[in-house]
Amino acid sequence: MTSEKKDIRALSKEELRDFFMSIGDQAFRGNQVYEWLWTKGLHSFDAMTNISKETRAHLEANFVINHIKVDSLQKSKDGTVKNAVKLHDGLVVESVLIPTKKRTTACVSSQVGCSLDCKFCATARLKRMRNLNPDEIYDQVVAIDKESRLYHDRPLSNIVFMGMGEPLMNYKNVLEAIDKITSEEGLGMSPKRITLSTSGVPKMIKKLADDKVKFHLAVSLHSAIQETREQIMPFAKSFHLTDLRESLEYWYEKTNRRITYEYIVWGGINDTTEAIEALVRFCNYVPCKVNLIEYNPIDDGEFQQAPDRVIQSYITALEKNRIPVTVRRSRGKDIDAACGQLANKQ
Ligand code: SAH
Numbered sequence: 001m002t003s004e005k006k007d008i009r010a011l012s013k014e015e016l017r018d019f020f021m022s023i024g025d026q027a028f029r030g031n032q033v034y035e036w037l038w039t040k041g042l043h044s045f046d047a048m049t050n051i052s053k054e055t056r057a058h059l060e061a062n063f064v065i066n067h068i069k070v071d072s073l074q075k076s077k078d079g080t081v082k083n084a085v086k087l088h089d090g091l092v093v094e095s096v097l098i099p100t101k102k103r104t105t106a107c108v109s110s111q112v113g114c115s116l117d118c119k120f121c122a123t124a125r126l127k128r129m130r131n132l133n134p135d136e137i138y139d140q141v142v143a144i145d146k147e148s149r150l151y152h153d154r155p156l157s158n159i160v161f162m163g164m165g166e167p168l169m170n171y172k173n174v175l176e177a178i179d180k181i182t183s184e185e186g187l188g189m190s191p192k193r194i195t196l197s198t199s200g201v202p203k204m205i206k207k208l209a210d211d212k213v214k215f216h217l218a219v220s221l222h223s224a225i226q227e228t229r230e231q232i233m234p235f236a237k238s239f240h241l242t243d244l245r246e247s248l249e250y251w252y253e254k255t256n257r258r259i260t261y262e263y264i265v266w267g268g269i270n271d272t273t274e275a276i277e278a279l280v281r282f283c284n285y286v287p288c289k290v291n292l293i294e295y296n297p298i299d300d301g302e303f304q305q306a307p308d309r310v311i312q313s314y315i316t317a318l319e320k321n322r323i324p325v326t327v328r329r330s331r332g333k334d335i336d337a338a339c340g341q342l343a344n345k346q
Helices: 013-022 028-039 053-062 134-152 167-182 202-210 226-232 241-255 273-283 308-320
Strands: 069-075 081-086 092-099 104-107 158-161 194-198 216-220 259-263 288-293 325-328
Touching (some): 069 134, 092 134, 158 167, 216 241, 308 325
């Protein structure tokens, strides 16, 4: 049920302080409530024990505390955990906990559905319903951190924005969420442990550079040939590779941080020598590394992962040009938790 009352978690600390002053209370009350909401993660006014009963009633009358609810949880044989996350208005997104020997990574969503139209991605078929709020993004991370402690006896170590949605099409909220995640009042995580993955929105990549963000950037490239990229990612007609390249040069100039290119190799699409050479050329523009990712089939077989020997040709060509390359194997495939499989099937 949606409410007329305002979501108190949509207020910044400054706004909370202003609110308390406006009702003739003291500004520091805002700090106290902020701490309950964010550092302590409370979801009820009643439990805010250092706030007077009267004030709590006043808050109750004016605000709600919206928050997510992990609706169902699926565990994969490989330890991957997928959460179906219910939002306050009943919509659902998914987020994933991916454990490896050395780290536990949260893969979080930034939109309900997606603004873009990548043909190989299950989420793209859902269309974009709405952007997630900063607190809805933050809450996914908190939920996965708890699960990490519960199931793997260690806190979350990394975050990737590779769930549902295009984070750069929800720029403001994603950055606000990252601010909370990295602030001492939030989770105090280092931005170096966060990677934002984008399909490649040049204007917003430049904005990230201007905003001097401290996290890592990954770009889902999949082809360095304009024509091919347009076929598999139709939005690329409006976001041309030459503009993408220019924005990445700008990013590097301002941040000095190299970019990761995510790249799937499909038979009949980008399995040619020409495709490999184009990628090598593209990689020479800006310091980068390439992550060759395993394709997770989503349905009818229009897209098929290329055979290993083609992947090997990519690796050989990249290594010959001293471009670091890794191969990422899928995790959580048995529960549809792998990249590109998030589509609220349940
Ligand atoms: N919109 C952002 C983040 C979400 S997708 C982006 O495009 O980067 C996260 C990653 O999963 C991207 O690299 C995307 O290209 C990849 N992906 C999408 N569908 C996939 C599939 N079926 N198999 C493997 N990876 C997929």
